[in-house]
Structures are given as C-alpha cells and as structure tokens.
Amino acid sequence: MTLHPLPEWEIPEQTAQIARASFPKGNMYMKMYDELGVLYQDVEFAGLFPAKCGQSAMSPGKLALITVMQFCEGLSDRQAADAVRSRIDWKYALGLELTDSGFDCSVLSEFRNRLCEHDLENKLLDLMLVKFQEKKLIKNRSKQRTDSTQVIAAIRQLNRLELVGETLRAALNSIAFVEPEWLRAMISDEWFERYSWRFDNYRLPKNKKEREELALKIGFDGHYLLHQIWFGNHEKVGLCQLESVEILRQVWMQQYTFDRSGLVWRNAEQTGLTPHSICIVSPYDIEARNSTKREINWTGYKVHLSETCDDSTPNLITNVETTSSTTPDGEITSIIHQKLANKDLLPQEHYVDAAYVDAYQLVESHQVHQVSLIGPVAIDTSWQANLKTGFDISAFIINWEQQIAICPQGNFSRLWRKARDCNQNPLIEVVFDRKTCASCPVRINCTSSSTAARKIKLRPREEFQALQQRRHQQQTSEFEQKYALRAGVEGTISQAVRRFDLRRTRYFGLAKTHLQQIATACAINLSRFFAWSNHLTPAHTRTSSFARLRVHAA
Numbered sequence: 001m002t003l004h005p006l007p008e009w010e011i012p013e014q015t016a017q018i019a020r021a022s023f024p025k026g027n028m029y030m031k032m033y034d035e036l037g038v039l040y041q042d043v044e045f046a047g048l049f050p051a052k053c054g055q056s057a058m059s060p061g062k063l064a065l066i067t068v069m070q071f072c073e074g075l076s077d078r079q080a081a082d083a084v085r086s087r088i089d090w091k092y093a094l095g096l097e098l099t100d101s102g103f104d105c106s107v108l109s110e111f112r113n114r115l116c117e118h119d120l121e122n123k124l125l126d127l128m129l130v131k132f133q134e135k136k137l138i139k140n141r142s143k144q145r146t147d148s149t150q151v152i153a154a155i156r157q158l159n160r161l162e163l164v165g166e167t168l169r170a171a172l173n174s175i176a177f178v179e180p181e182w183l184r185a186m187i188s189d190e191w192f193e194r195y196s197w198r199f200d201n202y203r204l205p206k207n208k209k210e211r212e213e214l215a216l217k218i219g220f221d222g223h224y225l226l227h228q229i230w231f232g233n234h235e236k237v238g239l240c241q242l243e244s245v246e247i248l249r250q251v252w253m254q255q256y257t258f259d260r261s262g263l264v265w266r267n268a269e270q271t272g273l274t275p276h277s278i279c280i281v282s283p284y285d286i287e288a289r290n291s292t293k294r295e296i297n298w299t300g301y302k303v304h305l306s307e308t309c310d311d312s313t314p315n316l317i318t319n320v321e322t323t324s325s326t327t328p329d330g331e332i333t334s335i336i337h338q339k340l341a342n343k344d345l346l347p348q349e350h351y352v353d354a355a356y357v358d359a360y361q362l363v364e365s366h367q368v369h370q371v372s373l374i375g376p377v378a379i380d381t382s383w384q385a386n387l388k389t390g391f392d393i394s395a396f397i398i399n400w401e402q403q404i405a406i407c408p409q410g411n412f413s414r415l416w417r418k419a420r421d422c423n424q425n426p427l428i429e430v431v432f433d434r435k436t437c438a439s440c441p442v443r444i445n446c447t448s449s450s451t452a453a454r455k456i457k458l459r460p461r462e463e464f465q466a467l468q469q470r471r472h473q474q475q476t477s478e479f480e481q482k483y484a485l486r487a488g489v490e491g492t493i494s495q496a497v498r499r500f501d502l503r504r505t506r507y508f509g510l511a512k513t514h515l516q517q518i519a520t521a522c523a524i525n526l527s528r529f530f531a532w533s534n535h536l537t538p539a540h541t542r543t544s545s546f547a548r549l550r551v552h553a554a
C-alpha cells in the first residue's frame with residue numbers, strides 16, 4: 001500500500017484504465033475521487049501516530065477513507081481488507097497499484113482505537129463537509145433539521161440477578177488471568193460451580209424469595225472478594241487497578257447496600273434502586289444505559305442526526321451527536337448549535353420536534369447563535385388551561401417594568417418575588433391579594449383553593465414571552481405548513497437504520513459507537529452526493545390510491 005502522505009493521491013495509470021473500462025459511467029467511489037478529490041489527507045491524522053517513531057506503516061488518510069467505504073457497504077474489517085486487495089473501484093478511489101497487496105484487517109481495528117483515543121472521530125465527517133462546502137452543496141445560514149433514534153448496544157440485556165452474577169464472573173476471569181494462585185487460595189470449590197459458565201446458562205430460580213437468596217449469596221461472594229483485594233493482602237494491590245474489579249466495585253455499590261442486618265440486595269420499596277441514568281447494565285459495556293421512550297425499551301445509546309433541507313442541494317448530514325440513552329433531547333439542542341457554529345455550518349432555521357424545544361432553548365439559540373428554532377413547545381397543562389372558562393397564565397397582563405401582574409378582573413398582584421423550580425431554574429412567583437381573591441365572583445375559574453390567593457409562576461421575561469408567542473404560533477396553519485419540513489428527517493433516520501444498520505452498534509462504549517455513527521453519516525452523505533450528481537431526485541412520500549382520492553375530492 002502507498003505509504004507516503006502525498007498532497008493529492010495520483011491514481012496509477014493502469015488502475016485508472018482498467019477501472020474506467022470496468023465502470024464506463026463511473027461508480028460512487030470513482031465519482032467521489034473525480035469530483036471531491038482526496039477527502040482525507042494524512043496530515044489531518046498526524047496526531048494519531050507518535051512523531052519520534054516515524055511515519056505510520058499505513059497511510060492514515062487512506063485508512064480513514066477505507067473506514068467510510070466499509071460502512072457504505074456494511075462490510076466487516078476482513079471484508080474491507082479483501083475489497084482493498086481485490087476490487088478495482090476501491091483501488092481507484094484509494095490510488096493503489098493493481099498489484100498492491102493491501103494490509104491485514106486488524107489494522108482497521110487499531111486505527112479506530114487511535115481515532116477514539118485522540119478524539120478525532122468527528123474528523124471523518126468534518127473533512128467531508130469541508131469538501132461539500134467548497135462545492136457549494138451546503139448553503140450558508142439556510143435550513144436544517146434534527147431528530148434522534150435509539151441505538152442498541154452490542155451486549156445482551158441482563159436482568160439484575162444476571163448482572164451481578166455476570167459482573168462477578170467477569171472480575172474472576174480477569175483475576176484468574178493475572179493472579180491465578182492467589183485467587184485459587186481465596187475461594188472454595190463452590191465458586192467454580194457458580195461462576196464457571198455464563199450466568200444465563202443456568203436455570204435461575206423463578207421464585208422471588210429464592211432469587212433474592214441467590215442474589216444475596218452472590219453479593220456476599222463479591223463483597224468477600226473486594227475485601228480480600230483491598231484489605232486481605234497488601235501485595236495484591238495491583239488487582240485494584242483491574243478494570244473488571246473497578247466495575248465490580250461500582251456494580252456492588254449500585255446493587256447492594258448495608259442495613260442493620262448486614263448486606264442487602266437493593267429493592268424499590270425499602271432501599272430504593274439506582275437511577276437508570278447512572279446504573280451500569282452490563283460489565284462488558286459500562287456506558288450503555290437502559291431507557292424507555294413511550295412503549296420502546298432499549299439498552300444502549302441515542303444518536304441525533306442533523307441534516308440540511310434546502311430545495312436546490314442534496315440533504316447532507318452536518319452533525320452527529322451520540323449520547324447515553326437516558327440523556328433528554330432538550331439537553332442536546334445547544335450542543336448541536338455549538339458544534340455547527342464551530343464548523344461554520346449554523347442554519348438560519350432549525351426544525352426539530354417538541355423534545356428539543358423549550359422556552360430556554362428558544363431564547364438561547366436566538367441570542368447566542370441567531371438561529372430560529374422551529375418546533376412546537378409543550379402546551380399549558382394546568383386545569384385552568386384545560387377548562388374553557390379557566391384563567392390560565394395567558395389571561396393575565398404582565399407589566400415587567402413595574403413588576404406587577406393584572407388579573408382578568410383587573411386586580412393588581414400584591415407580591416413579585418424571585419424563586420426557583422425543582423430543577424433550580426429561575427422563576428418569578430406572583431401572588432395576588434388573599435382578601436380580594438376571597439371575595440372574587442369568578443374565583444372558581446381562577447383558583448381551586450377556597451382560602452388562598454391566586455399564585456402564578458412566570459419564566460424570566462424573554463423566556464416567558466418566547467413561550468407565549470410560540471404557543472400562539474403553533475396553533476396557526478402557517479406554522480403547521482412550515483413545520484412540515486421537519487418530517488423529512490424521519491426518512492433519513494429510516495435510510496440510516498434500514499440501509500446502513502445505524503440502530504445496532506458493532507462496538508462497546510460510547511466513543512466507538514459514535515465513530516460508527518459518524519462513518520455511517522459519511523456513507524449516507526456519499527450516497528446522496530452520488531445520487532445528486534447523477535441527477536437522481538429523492539422519491540416523494542408515496543400516497544395510497546384511496547388517500548389520493550380524498551386529495552382530489554378536496
């Protein structure tokens with residue numbers, strides 16, 4: 001394989017001749033090279049390899065391109081290495097001689113490790129986007145849309161009993177590798193019967209009491225092992241450094257606690273369970289989390305895809321965020337904007353669903369990035385808003401300068417004070433006069449209390465005004481028509497899941513899962529660029545004959 005960092009890869013003449021004869025109209029990889037040039041220069045990945053030890057044996061720029069091409073076709077590392085050796089279109093895109101013998105497939109795995117260790121996963125997409133920007137395929141300050149989907153971790157879903165058993169088994173396996181004699185002296189023969197095989201190979205008890213007894217037995221074993229590692233023998237202090245022992249310690253803290261009777265297995269009723277957002281669900285992928293969204297429960301991660309959505313350019317993915325499955329979408333909005341700002345790819349209008357929008361996001365995106373967040377906000381769910389005749393917050397006139405509110409009866413508020421909600425977000429609490437409210441003829445529409453005065457809670461001024469304005473806007477047909485543009489991102493998610501297997505991660509851990517999502521986004525972008533350069537327009541959503549009848553009738 002060519003080893004030197006050339007400014008541009010030159011395709012060997014023989015390779016070019018045979019490739020053009022084989023693909024007279026070109027294929028996706030040939031078009032990529034012909035129209036975009038070299039996507040990844042070696043210099044961009046120079047930090048991956050130590051300078052003193054010399055140049056990497058493989059060109060990192062080409063390895064980056066092979067990683068993307070691998071995900072274009074869903075190939076394993078071995079299949080990708082074979083494709084480099086045997087396929088003429090791959091040799092053309094990579095600028096390789098026909099006789100090039102390629103490389104061992106393990107190089108790809110090592111390259112991915114280095115990308116993750118150096119936080120360079122995003123470079124695969126960022127460098128590709130620079131090429132698209134140069135070709136003016138991404139408009140400056142235009143429209144983009146974002147949506148998320150679940151990603152299933154590459155682990156088996158374990159119940160709590162299997163989790164503690166499997167965690168202890170994983171720790172025993174690691175210790176048996178580094179300190180076999182020490183471990184043999186520490187444990188009884190019973191341990192071999194209990195922890196020699198995968199825990200789901202056992203017929204675990206179905207009875208609740210028996211399950212608790214087994215969980216407690218495993219708990220005592222794990223606690224005994226941790227005690228021996230930390231306090232039993234000072235010469236074995238190195239065992240504390242083992243990753244599987246640290247995972248054992250964390251899982252035991254999450255799954256067990258102590259009360260007066262000693263060690264107990266946590267339960268929801270008495271001791272409380274560890275929150276899903278921090279609870280380890282498998283010793284083999286400690287960053288995966290269990291989450292539920294509506295009726296879907298999954299263990300793994302969540303990916304957020306942002307794409308352009310202009311009429312005259314292909315819809316290209318501009319940003320990929322991979323998070324824990326329990327991270328709310330609303331926490332990602334400002335992160336996406338900051339990442340897009342760093343790439344000089346901020347849109348003018350950003351179309352998202354309700355999970356990404358709240359009053360704070362509306363104000364912050366506009367003030368910091370001058371981005372209009374187009375999406376519905378949560379409606380007012382108070383009983384006053386649900387009751388047609390009720391006085392919800394929109395029925396009050398707020399005078400921000402004088403810090404008073406005027407109720408529908410024309411009465412002024414008595415108290416205006418700063419407060420905080422349960423998440424420590426700032427609020428303003430406004431209280432009316434108790435005596436006035438007590439004698440109010442329309443009190444039944446305003447407050448459910450027979451004695452207390454009406455209180456209202458307001459967001460800070462900008463947020464309150466943005467929220468009220470959006471609640472009003474989202475009921476209009478103009479907003480509905482405009483917001484319809486967001487729905488197109490569902491097609492992108494569908495393409496990513498069905499064609500590129502986005503929903504299943506191949507790897508353990510958040511960083512490598514993110515790398516897979518980035519490579520998948522690059523693959524989608526290349527396929528869309530190829531379709532666009534061949535004048536293939538995206539298909540419109542199909543409508544059934546029966547549904548069309550209604551449109552015609554209207």
Ligand code: SF4
Pocket residue numbers: 391407408409410411432436437438440441442443446447454
């Ligand atoms: S109950 Fe109090 S706040 Fe509500 S309308 Fe009557 S006077 Fe105004």
